[in-house]
Amino acid sequence: MPFAWPRGVGWRKVSTYLVVGPFAIVLAFPFYWMLTTMFKSDSDLYTAGHTPYTFNHPDGSIGWPWQTGTTSHLSFLFHQTQYPTWVVNTLLVGLAVVAITLVFALPAGYALARLAGGWGQTAGVGIFLVYLVPPTLLFLPLSRLIAQLGLQDTLWSLILVYPSFTIPFATWLLMGFFKTIPLELEDAALVDGCSRLKALVRIVFPISLPGILTVVIFAFSLCVNEFIYAFTFTSSTGERTISAGVPNELIVGDVYHWQALMAACLIPAVPLALLYNTFLDRFIKGFTGGAFR
């Protein structure tokens, strides 16, 4: 007799959890690991007999985080290291780059979606391919260029260079969003005597606000993510961003303050993932609206 799944319990539902669950566990495990590590005392963390997944009493028995955990490493991170400065630097660079990106990418994305006609699609893909030129091909000459301009070891070097990957990325996404806006809306404005630029600013941009916000978030996160430029162009502790500062400044020689390190790694990841999750559907829409559909 073939196996019959009991009525009422959807096999479809169960199979979903059976697949999605393990994937989620593996993908999120390092972050769970960061979370438990950051609150552990040294004696708990570095005792071989202790269960690493949980918090332990000195005798090795399992305890609750509020019994044996400590926030001292968190306060070390925020008071004894330059971490807060790096967070501020990262925000400054990210916001400046996003602003520059929008200035260049908004008009370009709109023109490619609406005005350029047949070659707009090809040009759009061409611009997107620029995004795929990796920093590893560019950082050798760029580092010399930055030095020549006297920008080495300043946040300005990053603000100048990061748009090289955010502009193509943002132009591509914006092109996709603008294509989803009905033509009639603009035409109505044009008929009413609006100039094209006015229609763009008054009608198109406000309707596209969710799409523009999506671009802002993903372009910002590209800046937070970037490592190699931040590592080579800035060197003094006060000018680092988190992605270069944490691996290079918090590890002193062979001394790893693992609790503080893990806190430093987890803190930026959570808000970014929340934003990604919130804007994911829009991202998919813009990404496929561009050409891959």
Added chain:
Amino acid sequence: MEVVVGQPRRRRWANLLEERRFLAPALISPAVIFMVVVVGVPLGWAIYLSFTDAIGGSLSGRWVGIDNFTNVWHDQNFRNALENTLIITGASQVIVVVGAAILSHFLVREFRGKWIFRFLILLPWAAPVSLAVLGWQWILDSLFSVLNWTLAQLHLVSSLNPPQWLGETNLALLAIIFVHAWRILPFAVVIFIAGRASIPTEVEDAAKIDGASALKKLWYIDLPLQLPIALVAVLFGIVFTAADLTVVFVLTHGGPFNSTQVLTTWAFQVGIESGSLGQGAAISLYLFPLLALVSVLMLFFARRAQVS
């Protein structure tokens, strides 16, 4: 007088701005010019440097032809780095494609708690790479590795002589492959979901009416329709993995004994840390044919995906 002269001129400008042929290039060119300056020029420069003997601190050097390319080609470390790049890229992308195909199939469904599952799945993509890799470094620590602890509890490894994940060449390569797959998978899942979303529902309905089995539907409908976008995901993955420096740089720094160097880290080592700018540029340019090929393929599939 001046007003009379100014009036028609301003109108001419305004008319010009209404003209598509003029407006489109006017709106696009700032972005293009910026990209030429910060991407095109450095790229050309990198190519130029690769034909010179430039050393750290200088922007030019003596023209040496293809000497840099032949010299690095005969270097064992370079061969090793090239081989590692190909192995890591290939192996991690196989994991990514299989994982993304399975996970995206289930993640498009509606189920309770989807939001939190999606959040957990997106974490590796959202986290800054250099920081996420530090997390892995701690997981694979030589003394306090949670992975080894777990394996020891399961009696799979000896707790007295646990595997040194980042200290032995093959294990370190395995770790690098896995970390790459881990960080690219969420992105690939998203692209796959986008691809599924683009399959017209009529096709699904028709298959349902015809009574096609799930397996048949997968083979004859889902896979062929998804192939273009799956290939796009793979091409992205290849570029993001082959051109990545951060994972190896932070996780193993090319060690032990340069055995896990990849092209990007080796170029960094030679070009920046040892100061042989010309040779470093030549090493990183060996990536270029791969990236160019991927770009051409992507253009091709983007066009095909659009037609269908």
